[in-house]
Amino acid sequence: MPRNIDIEQLTIDRSIAHSNTLFSSLIAKVLLSIMLITSLFGGAFVIQAAYQPSVQELTSVSQLTQAADMNNETDTVTANVVMSAGEAPTANNHLIKLTDTIVNSSVLDASGHIVARRIATVSSRVTGKLNKLNIEEGQRVQSNQIIAELDDRQARISYQLAQADLTANTARFHELNIVYQHELQRLERQQILFNKSLISEQFLDDSRFTTEKIAAQLTNKRALIDLSEQKVALAQYQLEQHKIRAPFDGVVISKNAQVGELISSGSSGGGFIRTGVGTIVDMSSLEIEVEVAESYINRVHANQNAIATLDAYPNWEISSEVIAVIPTADRQKASIKVRVKLHTTDARILPDMGVKVSFLKG
Numbered sequence: 001m002p003r004n005i006d007i008e009q010l011t012i013d014r015s016i017a018h019s020n021t022l023f024s025s026l027i028a029k030v031l032l033s034i035m036l037i038t039s040l041f042g043g044a045f046v047i048q049a050a051y052q053p054s055v056q057e058l059t060s061v062s063q064l065t066q067a068a069d070m071n072n073e074t075d076t077v078t079a080n081v082v083m084s085a086g087e088a089p090t091a092n093n094h095l096i097k098l099t100d101t102i103v104n105s106s107v108l109d110a111s112g113h114i115v116a117r118r119i120a121t122v123s124s125r126v127t128g129k130l131n132k133l134n135i136e137e138g139q140r141v142q143s144n145q146i147i148a149e150l151d152d153r154q155a156r157i158s159y160q161l162a163q164a165d166l167t168a169n170t171a172r173f174h175e176l177n178i179v180y181q182h183e184l185q186r187l188e189r190q191q192i193l194f195n196k197s198l199i200s201e202q203f204l205d206d207s208r209f210t211t212e213k214i215a216a217q218l219t220n221k222r223a224l225i226d227l228s229e230q231k232v233a234l235a236q237y238q239l240e241q242h243k244i245r246a247p248f249d250g251v252v253i254s255k256n257a258q259v260g261e262l263i264s265s266g267s268s269g270g271g272f273i274r275t276g277v278g279t280i281v282d283m284s285s286l287e288i289e290v291e292v293a294e295s296y297i298n299r300v301h302a303n304q305n306a307i308a309t310l311d312a313y314p315n316w317e318i319s320s321e322v323i324a325v326i327p328t329a330d331r332q333k334a335s336i337k338v339r340v341k342l343h344t345t346d347a348r349i350l351p352d353m354g355v356k357v358s359f360l361k362g
Contacts (some may be wrong), residue, residue, distance in 0.1 A: 112290030118282035152242035165229035
């Protein structure tokens with residue numbers, strides 16, 4: 001006998017299916033929230049310029065997985081946008097906004113050193129013992145400032161002798177000039193007497209001869225005075241050479257001698273004679289010298305903008321400009337020297353410092 005089947009048992013409970021759908025949707029929302037929070041606090045948020053299914057369309061965990069696979073297979077262009085931890089993502093995620101558009105990008109990077117266009121080891125034109133030294137390392141000096149003095153007793157005596165010789169020649173000239181004026185007057189009187197036929201022509205000729213002779217001697221004395229003046233000027237110049245002066249404004253970077261040492265204008269063969277008292281650098285003439293390989297020199301040209309970074313201060317970018325590309329190559333290194341001007345004058349920039357230069361496009 002067949003069993004009676006209750007038709008109500010064959011109906012589907014709609015409440016249970018609806019509950020399962022709500023539960024799947026809730027799980028999808030939780031997973032999506034976890035993914036957003038992880039990417040936000042991880043430091044980088046990846047925006048994909050492709051279609052992203054909405055949360056309402058993801059009704060189950062399986063649909064969420066399928067949507068992710070579909071986006072991975074889509075051939076779209078992605079862009080990495082760096083976002084801070086406290087910045088919320090924009091609503092229109094499919095629009096890509098680049099943070100910085102690099103216009104002047106680097107076309108070549110090179111390493112070099114800071115060099116000075118004006119640097120001098122100061123010495124004297126004469127040989128003498130060093131009596132005074134007025135400089136120390138790091139001291140700033142002015143042009144024509146006396147930085148050292150040599151023993152000048154011999155030069156001072158020579159100067160005094162030249163002055164005495166000038167004085168003697170000047171006195172002789174004045175003495176002879178008095179005699180010349182007297183002979184001129186005598187010649188005039190002899191001429192008057194000759195015109196009156198009171199004296200013979202012989203007396204007039206003798207007076208004229210004496211006057212011309214004294215005039216010649218007077219010219220000689222005038223030349224001797226000029227010669228003495230030149231000797232005085234030379235002696236004064238040699239005396240001044242015992243004072244060593246700074247050739248230009250700058251900073252002393254080294255002191256090469258001490259008081260009591262012998263300073264010479266030439267080379268010291270035995271090593272016991274100093275050839276300079278110190279080295280001065282004009283800090284306003286500092287620039288960069290780099291060597292660029294021949295294969296990359298076509299990327300560098302005069303007046304090109306550049307960014308310099310000192311090895312001592314890696315976070316300090318200094319605006320620079322290419323002065324010139326030296327028109328010669330080093331055969332052994334296969335490189336060409338490039339001079340770069342610094343647009344900044346700063347006490348932190350020192351000669352022989354290491355520096356990196358980025359040559360900019362444009």
